[in-house]
Amino acid sequence: AQSVTQPDIHITVSEGASLELRCNYSYGATPYLFWYVQSPGQGLQLLLKYFSGDTLVQGIKGFEAEFKRSQSSFNLRKPSVHWSDAAEYFCAVGATSDYKLSFGAGTTVTVRA
Amino acid sequence: GAVVSQHPSWVICKSGTSVKIECRSLDFQATTMFWYRQFPKQSLMLMATSNEGSKATYEQGVEKDKFLINHASLTLSTLTVTSAHPEDSSFYICSAPNRGQYNNEQFFGPGTRLTVL
Numbered sequence: 235a236q237s238v239t240q241p242d243i244h245i246t247v248s249e250g251a252s253l254e255l256r257c258n259y260s261y262g263a264t265p266y267l268f269w270y271v272q273s274p275g276q277g278l279q280l281l282l283k284y285f286s287g288d289t290l291v292q293g294i295k296g297f298e299a300e301f302k303r304s305q306s307s308f309n310l311r312k313p314s315v316h317w318s319d320a321a322e323y324f325c326a327v328g329a330t331s332d333y334k335l336s337f338g339a340g341t342t343v344t345v346r347a
Numbered sequence: 348g349a350v351v352s353q354h355p356s357w358v359i360c361k362s363g364t365s366v367k368i369e370c371r372s373l374d375f376q377a378t379t380m381f382w383y384r385q386f387p388k389q390s391l392m393l394m395a396t397s398n399e400g401s402k403a404t405y406e407q408g409v410e411k412d413k414f415l416i417n418h419a420s421l422t423l424s425t426l427t428v429t430s431a432h433p434e435d436s437s438f439y440i441c442s443a444p445n446r447g448q449y450n451n452e453q454f455f456g457p458g459t460r461l462t463v464l
Contacts, residue, residue, distance in 0.1 A: 275438075275458075275460070276457065276458070277440060277455050277456055277457040277458045278391075278440070278455040280452070283452060324390060324391070328453070332396070333379065333381075333444045333453065334393060335381070335391075335393070335442070335453060336393070338390060339389070339390045340389075340390050342388075
């Protein structure tokens, strides 16, 4: 069974500073990996995904993530955060066989002026 | 794009009543849909897999008789919370994989906020 660990429960960053959210996964085969963002009371928006190929993935809103098989990681980065980036971020791993997703516990990002 | 809708977006009901939540794929067909539950400030927990034309598959610990799932067509799945109690209050989210051009990427509905009084 697959699982995801997001070690950071809450991160506070200054507007304009860089952001990195950590994600470690456990899966027996090549995983499908995703990062989603959720604003309060809203559904999930896909930021980016990794299925195969280039291990550095570009997403929306200036986000990118790097798949590192040796470290079982898929960390999310943004060079310069905006106040609108304050939200909950979820990393997820998907099974290639049945499309089920397992989500990490989430990381809350607070952006200070 | 691929869009998934949910109805209603929020519902308040009395304890002991049943509530039906709909999940629709608007511009693609979905033989499989997933139902998640999210408690405040927690992650999404998969409840069940909805299968068109067959019974739903429930995750361990999820009561089948309490959370009835019907995948009526290739674009509609419904979740009925039967005899709802305050502890069932939660945010329910559905998703559907688009097996066409989106390489099985899952698309999520906006969620339904259920409050049981």
